[in-house]
Amino acid sequence: MGRYIIRRILYMLVVILVVSFITFGLMHSVPGGPFDKEKSLPAEIIANLEKRYHLDQPLWKQYLSYLNDVFVPHIAHEKPKGLDVADDYLIDIKITDTFWIRWMNFGPTFSSRSRSVNDIFRQQLPVSVQLGTLALIIAIIIGVPLGIISALKQNTIYDYLGMSIAIFGVSVPVIVLGPLMIWIFGVTLKWLPPTGWGSKPPYIFGFLPTNLGWDYWKYALMPSVALGLGSSAILARLTRASLLQVIREDYIRTARAKGVKERNVIVGHALKNSLIPVVTILGPMMAGLVTGTFVTELTFGIPGMGKYFVTSITNRDYPVIMGTILLYAVFLVVANLLVDIMYAYLDPRIRYD
Amino acid sequence: MTQPVSLENNEFGAGGRPISVKGESLFRDSVRRLARNKAAVVGGTIIVILILVALFANVVAPYPYAEQTLVDQNKLPQWVLSLFPTMKPYAQLSSDYFIGADYVGRDLFSRIIFGARVSLTVAFIGPLISLLIGVTYGSISGYFGGRLDNLMMRVVDVLYAFPSLLFIILLLAFFRSTFAHPTPGTFTYTMSQLDSASGGLLFIFIGIGLTAWETMARLTRGQVLSVREKEFIEAARTLGAKDGRIMFRHILPNVVGPLVVAETLAIPGYISTEAFLSFIGIGVNPPTPSWGSMISDGAQVIRTYPNQAVFPALALAITMFAFNFLGDGLRDALDPRLRGNQ
Numbered sequence: 001m002g003r004y005i006i007r008r009i010l011y012m013l014v015v016i017l018v019v020s021f022i023t024f025g026l027m028h029s030v031p032g033g034p035f036d037k038e039k040s041l042p043a044e045i046i047a048n049l050e051k052r053y054h055l056d057q058p059l060w061k062q063y064l065s066y067l068n069d070v071f072v073p074h075i076a077h078e079k080p081k082g083l084d085v086a087d088d089y090l091i092d093i094k095i096t097d098t099f100w101i102r103w104m105n106f107g108p109t110f111s112s113r114s115r116s117v118n119d120i121f122r123q124q125l126p127v128s129v130q131l132g133t134l135a136l137i138i139a140i141i142i143g144v145p146l147g148i149i150s151a152l153k154q155n156t157i158y159d160y161l162g163m164s165i166a167i168f169g170v171s172v173p174v175i176v177l178g179p180l181m182i183w184i185f186g187v188t189l190k191w192l193p194p195t196g197w198g199s200k201p202p203y204i205f206g207f208l209p210t211n212l213g214w215d216y217w218k219y220a221l222m223p224s225v226a227l228g229l230g231s232s233a234i235l236a237r238l239t240r241a242s243l244l245q246v247i248r249e250d251y252i253r254t255a256r257a258k259g260v261k262e263r264n265v266i267v268g269h270a271l272k273n274s275l276i277p278v279v280t281i282l283g284p285m286m287a288g289l290v291t292g293t294f295v296t297e298l299t300f301g302i303p304g305m306g307k308y309f310v311t312s313i314t315n316r317d318y319p320v321i322m323g324t325i326l327l328y329a330v331f332l333v334v335a336n337l338l339v340d341i342m343y344a345y346l347d348p349r350i351r352y353d
Numbered sequence: 354m355t356q357p358v359s360l361e362n363n364e365f366g367a368g369g370r371p372i373s374v375k376g377e378s379l380f381r382d383s384v385r386r387l388a389r390n391k392a393a394v395v396g397g398t399i400i401v402i403l404i405l406v407a408l409f410a411n412v413v414a415p416y417p418y419a420e421q422t423l424v425d426q427n428k429l430p431q432w433v434l435s436l437f438p439t440m441k442p443y444a445q446l447s448s449d450y451f452i453g454a455d456y457v458g459r460d461l462f463s464r465i466i467f468g469a470r471v472s473l474t475v476a477f478i479g480p481l482i483s484l485l486i487g488v489t490y491g492s493i494s495g496y497f498g499g500r501l502d503n504l505m506m507r508v509v510d511v512l513y514a515f516p517s518l519l520f521i522i523l524l525l526a527f528f529r530s531t532f533a534h535p536t537p538g539t540f541t542y543t544m545s546q547l548d549s550a551s552g553g554l555l556f557i558f559i560g561i562g563l564t565a566w567e568t569m570a571r572l573t574r575g576q577v578l579s580v581r582e583k584e585f586i587e588a589a590r591t592l593g594a595k596d597g598r599i600m601f602r603h604i605l606p607n608v609v610g611p612l613v614v615a616e617t618l619a620i621p622g623y624i625s626t627e628a629f630l631s632f633i634g635i636g637v638n639p640p641t642p643s644w645g646s647m648i649s650d651g652a653q654v655i656r657t658y659p660n661q662a663v664f665p666a667l668a669l670a671i672t673m674f675a676f677n678f679l680g681d682g683l684r685d686a687l688d689p690r691l692r693g694n695q
Contacts, residue, residue, distance in 0.1 A: 018511045026523055030530045167681075171673040173625035175632050175645060176666040179652045183659045188439060194656070291518035295629050299652070309519065310633055313526040321523065328516040 005341065012333045017067075019329045020322070024063050027318050034110040034316045053108065069105040070326065076100040088116040106323035111315055117323045120308055125327075126207035127197050128293045128304035131227065134220055135289050135296075138228030139235055144278070146232070147239025151274075152266065154244060162236060169233025174292060177226045178299030185222060192218050195301030219302075227296045231285050238281055243274040276347045283339040287332050386686040393682020399675035407469040414463035415451070419640040422458040429453035433660050440658065453660050455650060461661060464642035465668050471631075471643040472624050472672055474554060475561070479623035480616040482562030487569025488605075488612060494570065495577030496600060506574065509567045521560040521626065525635050528556040552641030557627055565619070572615055576608035610687045617680040621673045628669055644669040 035046050050056045054065065074089070077098050090104040106117035150162035186194030198219035199209035209216055246252065247270050255265045297306035305324060312320035387393055406413055428447035434440055447454070451462040494505040532545035548555040580586065581604065589603050628645030630636035637643040644665045651662025 015511050019515060022515075023523065026527050030527050167674070167677055171621060171677045172670050173628065173673065175625070175629055175648055176670045176673075179648060179655055179662040179666055182652075183655055183663060187656050187659065287516065291516055294518065295632075298633055310522065310635075313522055313635075325516065325519050325523070328519060332516060 001344065005337075008337050008340070012337065015333055016071075016326065016330055020067065020070075020326055021063070023322050023325045024066070027316075027321055028059060030316060034318065053110065066107065066322070069107060070323075071104075073101050073103045076102050088118045090118045090121060106327075107319040109312075109320050110317045111312070111320075117319045120305075120320060121323070121327070122206070123201055124303060124305050124308055126201070126203045126209075127199065127302060128297065128306070129207045130199065130209060130220070131197075131223055131296060131302065131304060132286075132289050132293045134224035135228035135231065135292070136286070138224055139231035139285070139289075142228065143232035143235025144239050144275075146236040148243060148271070150236065151240040151243035151247070159240075163240070166233040166236040169229045169236075173230070174226050174295045175299055177229065178223075178296065181222045181226055182300070192222055197302045197304070223296045223300045223302060226299070227289065227292050230292070231289060234281065234285065235278060239274065239278055242277045243270060246270045246274040249273075272346075276343070279339060279343050279346060283332075283336040286335045286339075290328055290332065383686045387682050390682040390685060392678040393686075396675040396678030396680075396682065399671065400679060403469050403473060403672060403675070406466055407473045410467050410470060414460075414466040416460040416463040418459065418464050418467040418642045420459060422454070425449065425454045425458040426456055427454060427654075427658050427661075428458070429658075429660060437659050437663075440660075443657070452664050453658070455647075455661055456654065459640075461647075461664060464647060465644070465665055468642040468644045468647060468665065468668065469672075471552070471554065471627065471637055471641065472669070475557065475623050475627040476620050476672075476676065478558050479561050479565065480620060482558060483565040483569050483619070484612065484616055485566075486562065487566035488573045490566065491570035491573025491575075492577050492600060492605065492608075495574035496581060496596070496604065498578075498581075502574070506571075509570055512564070512567050515564070517564040518626070518629070521564055521630065522633075522635065524560045524563060525556055525630065528559065529635070532556075549638065553636065553638035557630060557636060560630075561623055561626055565623070568619070569612065569616065573608065573612060576611060577604055580604050580607050614680070614684045614687050617676070617683050620676045620680065624669070624673060624676070 035041060035049050041049075047056070054062055057065075077100070079094075079100070088105060089102040090106065091102065093101045093103075095101060104118075106121070108116050109120060146162045146165065150159040150166075153159050182194040185192045196219050198216040199211065202210070204210060247266075252265060252270055255269050256262070260268075293304060294306035294309065296302065297304040298310070308320060309324050311317075312324070425447060428445045428450060429440070430448050430450060430453065431446060433453055434444050434446065450460050452465075453461050455461055455464070490505065490509075494502045528548075532541050532548065536542060544555070586599060586603055589599050594603070627636060627643065628648070631643040631645030632649040634646070634649065636645055639646070647665035648662050648669070651658070651660075651665060655662050
C-alpha cells in the first residue's frame with residue numbers, strides 16, 4: 001500500500017507538470033497580450049510592463065521560473081513581508097523565528113497592479129470551496145438515502161418517486177434550475193435573495209465562513225441545492241443499483257437464515273458493501289462539482305472563482321488562468337488519490353501493489 | 354448472421370433468460386425490449402419531433418430568428434401574462450408572439466425553434482466525435498496491449514486530470530483569437546470560415562471532442578481487453594485472419610453495444626455543456642439562437658420578464674429529459690447486464 005501511494009504521488013506530479021505545460025503553451029500561443037486592449041498604451045510603457053512581468057524573456061525561462069515559484073518550497077530567514085505582490089506566497093509556514101517555509105507563489109495578476117493571483121484565491125476561492133462542499137454534502141444526504149429507500153422498497157411508489165426525482169436531477173442542469181429557482185423563490189415568493197453570497201473574509205482556516213446563521217444560509221441554500229441535485233441523482237441511482245445487487249448475494253441470505261434481524265441485515269451487512277461502488281464515483285463527481293461551481297456562480301451572481309476565470313480568459317490574464325487550472329487540477333488528482341485509498345480501505349478484496 | 358454475433362446471443366441471451374430454440378437476432382430482441390419501455394418511447398418520440406422541428410425550422414417558425422422589431426420589445430400575449438401575473442403592472446400585450454418577444458423584439462418562440470438546431474447538432478455530432486476518437490484510440494490500445502497500451506493510457510490519465518470544462522473554455526478562447534483575423538487561403542482561414550458558417554459551433558465541437566473522448570477510450574479499451582482473450586478470437590487468428598479483420602469483424606461488433614449505450618447517456622452532458630458555454634457568452638456567435646444564450650439573456654431580466662428565461666429553460670430541460678429516457682431505455686434494451694436491478 002505504501003509503495004502504491006508513493007508511486008501514485010510521483011505519478012501525480014508528472015500529471016500536474018504536463019497540465020501546467022499544456023496550459024502554459026496554449027495560453028501563450030493565443031495571439032495578443034494582456035496589455036494590448038482598449039486604450040492602446042505607448043510602446044515604451046508596454047515594454048516596461050512586459051519587463052515588470054518578465055514577459056520579455058524567452059518562453060522557456062518564463063515557464064521555468066513560474067514552476068519554481070509555484071512548486072518549489074522556498075525558505076525565508078525572517079518574517080515574510082508579503083507586501084510586494086511579486087513576493088506573495090499562498091502558504092507561509094513558520095518553523096522557528098528564523099525559518100519560514102514559503103510555498104506557492106502564483107505571481108501577480110495582470111488586471112490589477114496591487115493584487116496578486118493569491119489575493120484573488122484568498123478572497124474568491126473560499127466562496128467556491130464553500131459552495132462545492134455544501135453541494136457535495138447535499139448530494140450525499142439526498143442521494144444516498146433516496147437510493148437506499150428506492151432499493152429497499154423496489155417497485156413500489158417510493159421507488160418510482162425516488163427514481164423520478166433522480167431522473168429530474170440528471171436532466172435539469174444548473175443553468176435551467178438556477179433561473180427557475182431564482183424566479184420562484186427569489187422573485188415571486190421573495191423567500192430568498194436571488195443573488196449574492198453571505199460570507200466575507202476573514203475566513204476560519206482560510207475558507208470556512210464565520211457566520212453560519214440565516215444570513216449565510218439564505219444565500220447558500222438555492223445555489224448549493226441547484227448544484228448538488230444533479231450529483232445527488234447520480235448517487236441515488238448508483239446506490240439503488242448497488243444495494244439491489246448486494247441484497248441478492250448469498251451472504252445476505254445466510255444472515256437472514258441464521259435469524260439476524262432484518263434491520264441488522266441491512267445496516268450491518270448490506271449497506272456497507274453496497275456503498276463501495278458509490279465511493280468510486282466520488283472522484284469523478286467531485287470533478288463535476290468543481291467545474292459546476294463555475295456554472296452556479298455565474299447563474300446566481302456569486303463572487304467566486306468562476307467569474308474571475310471567465311474574465312481572465314477574455315483579458316488574457318495568464319497568471320490567473322494558469323493558477324486556476326493548476327490549482328483545480330491538483331485538487332482533482334489529490335481527491336482521486338484519496339478516493340482510491342478509501343476504496344482499498346473499504347474493500348479488503350482490493351489491494352494495490 | 355456471422356459467427357461472433359450469434360456467440361454473443363448465446364452468452365447474453367436476452368437478459369439472462371434461456372434463449373429460445375428458434376433464436377432471435379440480438380437487434381430485433383433489443384428493439385422489442387425498447388418498444389416495451391414507455392419512458393424510452395416517449396423520449397424517442399420527443400427527439401423525433403425535435404429533429405423534424407429543427408430540420409424544418411424555416412417552415413415551422415413564424416418569424417426569422419434574427420428579425421428585430423424594436424417597438425415590440427418585451428411584449429407578450431395574454432396567456433403568458435396570466436401564467437406570470439407579476440408582470441401585470443408594466444406588461445405590454447401583443448398577440449403577435451406566441452410566448453412573447455425578447456429585449457430587442459425578436460420572437461422568442463421562433464428563436465427556441467431555431468435553437469433546437471444547435472442543441473440537436475451538438476447532441477449528434479458530440480457523440481460522433483467522441484466515438485470516432487475514443488473507439489479508435491481505445492481499441493488500438495486494448496488490442497495491441499503491452500507497452501503501447503501503457504503509454505496510451507497514461508496520456509488519457511493526464512487528460513483526465515484536466516478540469517474539462519475549464520479546459521474547454523481555454524480551448525475556445527484559444528481558437529477564437531487564433532482564428533480571429535486569418536489570411537485568406539490558409540488553413541486557419543478555412544477553419545474560421547467553417548466556424549462562422551456553423552454559427553460558432555465548429556470550435557465548440559472541437560472543444561467538446563477534445564475533452565470527451567477519454568471516457569470512451571477507457572471504456573473501449575476495457576471492452577476490447579475482455580473480448581480479445583475469447584476463444585473465437587483465437588479461432589479466427591488460427592484460421593489466419595489479419596489484425597484488421599479481427600478488429601473490425603470480430604471484436605468491434607461485440608463491444609459496440611455498451612459503447613453506444615454509454616455515448617447515448619453522455620448526450621445530455623454535451624447538450625448542457627454547449628448551453629453553458631453559450632450561457633457565459635463564449636458559445637455560439639450571436640445572433641444564432643442557442644437555448645443557453647437565450648437563458649442567459651432571459652436571466653438578465655428574470656425579475657421583470659421571467660418568461661424570457663423560463664421558456665428556453667423548459668425547452669432545454671425537456672430535451673435533456675428525452676435523451677435521458679431514451680438513453681436509459683437503450684441501456685436496458687441493449688445491455689441488460691448494466692441494468693443492475695435484476
